Amino acid sequence: MWSWALHNEHKHKVVWGNYDLxxxxxxxxxxxxxxxKQYMQAYVKSNPDQMPTEMKQIPDVDVxxxxxxxxxxxxxxxxxxxxxCHVGVTGREKxxxxxxxxxxxxxxxxxxxxxxxxxxxTINKEQPGKLLVxxxxxxxxSKVKVGNVEYSGIPTESCNSCHNRGKRIGVSYQGIMEFPYxxxxxxxxxxxxxxxxxxxxxxxxxxxxxxxxxxxxxQGGMLCQDCHTSIDMHGDGNLFGxxxxxxxxxxxxxxxxxxxxxxxxxxxxxxxxQKPISDQARGLADKLPDYxxxxxxxxxKDDYLLTARGNPFGNVIKDGKEVxxxxxxxxxxxxxxxxxxxxxxxxxxxxSKVARSRVANxxxxxxxxxxxxxxxxxxxxxxITVDYSKGKTDVDWIKNANSREADGLTAANALxxxxxxxxxxxxxTRSYLRWETPILGINGEGRxxxxxxxxxxxxxxxxxxxxxxxxxxxxxxxxxxxLDHAAVQPHTAGRQARxxxxxxxxxxxxxxxxxxxxxLKGYDKGFVVDLETAxxxxxxxxxxxxxxxxxxxxxxxxxxxxxxxxxxxxxxxxWPLTGPIPAEMREKMERTGLCMGCHQEMTNEEVWSxxxxxxxxxxxxxxxxxxxALKAYANSKAMKK
Numbered sequence: 001m002w003s004w005a006l007h008n009e010h011k012h013k014v015v016w017g018n019y020d021l022x023x024x025x026x027x028x029x030x031x032x033x034x035x036x037k038q039y040m041q042a043y044v045k046s047n048p049d050q051m052p053t054e055m056k057q058i059p060d061v062d063v064x065x066x067x068x069x070x071x072x073x074x075x076x077x078x079x080x081x082x083x084x085c086h087v088g089v090t091g092r093e094k095x096x097x098x099x100x101x102x103x104x105x106x107x108x109x110x111x112x113x114x115x116x117x118x119x120x121x122t123i124n125k126e127q128p129g130k131l132l133v134x135x136x137x138x139x140x141x142s143k144v145k146v147g148n149v150e151y152s153g154i155p156t157e158s159c160n161s162c163h164n165r166g167k168r169i170g171v172s173y174q175g176i177m178e179f180p181y182x183x184x185x186x187x188x189x190x191x192x193x194x195x196x197x198x199x200x201x202x203x204x205x206x207x208x209x210x211x212x213x214x215x216x217x218x219q220g221g222m223l224c225q226d227c228h229t230s231i232d233m234h235g236d237g238n239l240f241g242x243x244x245x246x247x248x249x250x251x252x253x254x255x256x257x258x259x260x261x262x263x264x265x266x267x268x269x270x271x272x273x274q275k276p277i278s279d280q281a282r283g284l285a286d287k288l289p290d291y292x293x294x295x296x297x298x299x300x301k302d303d304y305l306l307t308a309r310g311n312p313f314g315n316v317i318k319d320g321k322e323v324x325x326x327x328x329x330x331x332x333x334x335x336x337x338x339x340x341x342x343x344x345x346x347x348x349x350x351x352s353k354v355a356r357s358r359v360a361n362x363x364x365x366x367x368x369x370x371x372x373x374x375x376x377x378x379x380x381x382x383x384i385t386v387d388y389s390k391g392k393t394d395v396d397w398i399k400n401a402n403s404r405e406a407d408g409l410t411a412a413n414a415l416x417x418x419x420x421x422x423x424x425x426x427x428x429t430r431s432y433l434r435w436e437t438p439i440l441g442i443n444g445e446g447r448x449x450x451x452x453x454x455x456x457x458x459x460x461x462x463x464x465x466x467x468x469x470x471x472x473x474x475x476x477x478x479x480x481x482x483l484d485h486a487a488v489q490p491h492t493a494g495r496q497a498r499x500x501x502x503x504x505x506x507x508x509x510x511x512x513x514x515x516x517x518x519x520l521k522g523y524d525k526g527f528v529v530d531l532e533t534a535x536x537x538x539x540x541x542x543x544x545x546x547x548x549x550x551x552x553x554x555x556x557x558x559x560x561x562x563x564x565x566x567x568x569x570x571x572x573x574x575w576p577l578t579g580p581i582p583a584e585m586r587e588k589m590e591r592t593g594l595c596m597g598c599h600q601e602m603t604n605e606e607v608w609s610x611x612x613x614x615x616x617x618x619x620x621x622x623x624x625x626x627x628x629a630l631k632a633y634a635n636s637k638a639m640k641k
Contacts (some may be wrong), residue, residue, distance in 0.1 A: 203435050223329055257363050372498075376452050390421075504589055504591040561581075
């Protein structure tokens, strides 16, 4: 809605939902510890726009208004595309998207093929759209058997029947990213089968997902529920307008910082919103609250660790100097504790030691994943056509969700139909895809975070009479062109963090675009490819436009801010702190061209002959020289005093 200029009068305020909703019992959470309830009451008070007391159902589209207001097509896009993952409706009837509704969306297993593999003879095993077996998947006590395989916990792919679009964190956690090619070929020369209607390239999965773990840990990866809490998934009774508002965990809740164990950190650490927080240690919990009692209660050893908001983890405990995560899969993992690493001086390398321990400001101003996210899916340019001509329609997930039958089911439950439809038909494609280290910006909590293209809406709208009423149009949000970039936790963590140079020597990381935004210009003009004169005049009369113009796009889609400090596009739609890295911070960060400090003197024999050595100098030798120069400079300054 933001990127389509449909939210301008509301700005950051959350006004729309899938249903008409009203929070009638006030801001005090229905569940959670006293510390959590106290924290959340203050949170709701500080963030009223993101924690609404009521929401209105997303409106219908008046097709007759499309000609005058083409951006209303954004409502169609939302109702037909964005809302299909909300659990009031069944999943789309496509490979990888089959699931139940409500609780069964997560707690009943569905295979990607949607075929039944249980022992009930009355269920057709060849008709897609069926659950895998009649079992409930939950925690480590709930064993599920399918054929010869027995497991516990909720598999990542159950989450990914929804978490494959938007910020794409589910498929990214698995290490895969959508690509259009469908390669490599199978034995018959065919391409990949479509999964979530896409084909995928494997990049690198999150270290928590990888089966190979650190020494001392078992073979096997972690499940989404091993980090994300019950409140993250089910809520606490309040209305959360954004995912950031609902998620109660931070990386430091388990790993701590180089200077403090997790239990020594205050509640609220990691989501300070650029405001001071208490310095009182959060401590540990010796018991679980009632709402967690249905889960497996484990031997808490030295007690349970707490989340950033003051609730105990039911599966994360302190055991002497160690922190243990009890995975729902049945595996137990030892967590690397940063303060213990610093105390024992067991850093993997000098880069790790310097970045986390010597440059203290990193821990206070950056999200951990600003460095540890190996990559992020970057889908630049969301080219959308919404066509209302000739009575075209598609599935309306909002209409489905609000049309329940007496048995509680929606129209979407009838196999082969996908339920009710609404006017308009959406099609979409991209400008280009990237996966390398992402742009950095400031997230809603006020910390440096990876950014990814959000809805970079470039729209063509065809009205009911077949007239094109918007062609390659971009819309203006309250903060610039609706070519949005959004702060993201990519869920692609790696043990080896991104290099110093990938932030401090990268125009892209700073927001200036790939290679300083000097490529991929000319969108605003478009181009013809044919025989032409040296001065650019097209010679044939019979020719076609190769690439139509996008009139408002005069910069690379990866560029979010100009060198002179002008914000070019909107950055995030929910939180006022979200934005590009501030100019002062960009100036402090950028360290391009430092090699010139020495190498400009290479032809100065008087200087260079005194520092030159045979052969070539390795990186280590360069660092040694610079370190010695720094110390010599420090000594000279001391002598002058």
